[in-house]
Amino acid sequence: MxxxxxxxxxxxxxxxxxxxxxxxxxxxxxxxxxxxxxxxDARPDGEGLPQGRGSVRDGAVLFAARCAGCHGGRGEGAAAEALAGGRGSLATAKPLRTVGSFWPYATTLFDYVRRAMPFDAPQSLTPDETYAVSAYVLHLNGLLTEEASLDASSLPKVLMPNRGGFTTDPRPDVPPAGR
Structure with missing residues (x-):
């Protein structure tokens, strides 16, 4: 054989x-x-983020063109998972795990979009486009204003609502998250 x-x-x-x-x-x-x-990879502290900049407004245009077909026009979910909403639902019988309700770091959003999105053409977005789409998704979750922009310096500073919702692995041979 x-x-x-x-x-x-x-x-x-x-x-x-x-x-x-x-x-x-x-x-x-x-x-x-x-x-x-x-x-x-982009780590929680921002290490690994590329140079670039993207605004919520630019992200809205890109999201409509490349993301809304799967995630819905406002990130509410369609053929793919919801990206927005779900705040306060994690402790309920039907938690909605979205970027804004569940994810502990904004850099995780950037990393995921950069690697895996759009579904039909992963890794096709430029750093500026990835920052813009990330900014728009964070805006949909009420974490950025419509006038906001993101770059390698500002993205790790976005405080996600569930940042404290995870625990550290107690095993001594496993480094803490973000290291």
Whole structure:
């Protein structure tokens, strides 16, 4: 079975051009450029956020074009989860876990949008567009005014309503969140 799978894999376009990474001759060497393309995490303290800036107003336009089809015009949910609302619902029988009710850090929103959205074209938004969409979603949750803008300095300072709603892992070998 292995020889058959290997022959299929090697017959795929680009397989012959890949530089073997190990003794088995599979894969390719990982370069700093390849790692950099995937090393895009944004931590709670803002480490990893790129340069850029986006406003709530610009985010409203982008949200309407790229997000509303799945998340509803005001983030109320449609084919995909609701992004707004749910404040005060976490302790009820039917909690609504949204960006504004559940998520502890605004940087998590940026990180998720940057990596996985829009669903049909993940990682296609520029940093400015990602800041703008994040600003708009935070605005929908009553956390930013319509005149607000976000950048790498201001985003980590947004105080999320559920920031204190999580506990630290008590295991001594697990570093605290954000480190």
């Amino acid at each position: 292995v020889p058959i799978l290997l022959s299929i894999a090697l017959s795929l376009p680009g397989a012959a051009a890949a530089e073997p990474a190990g003794a088995l001759g599979l894969g390719r060497r990982v370069t700093p450029e390849v790692i950099a393309a995937w090393d895009i």
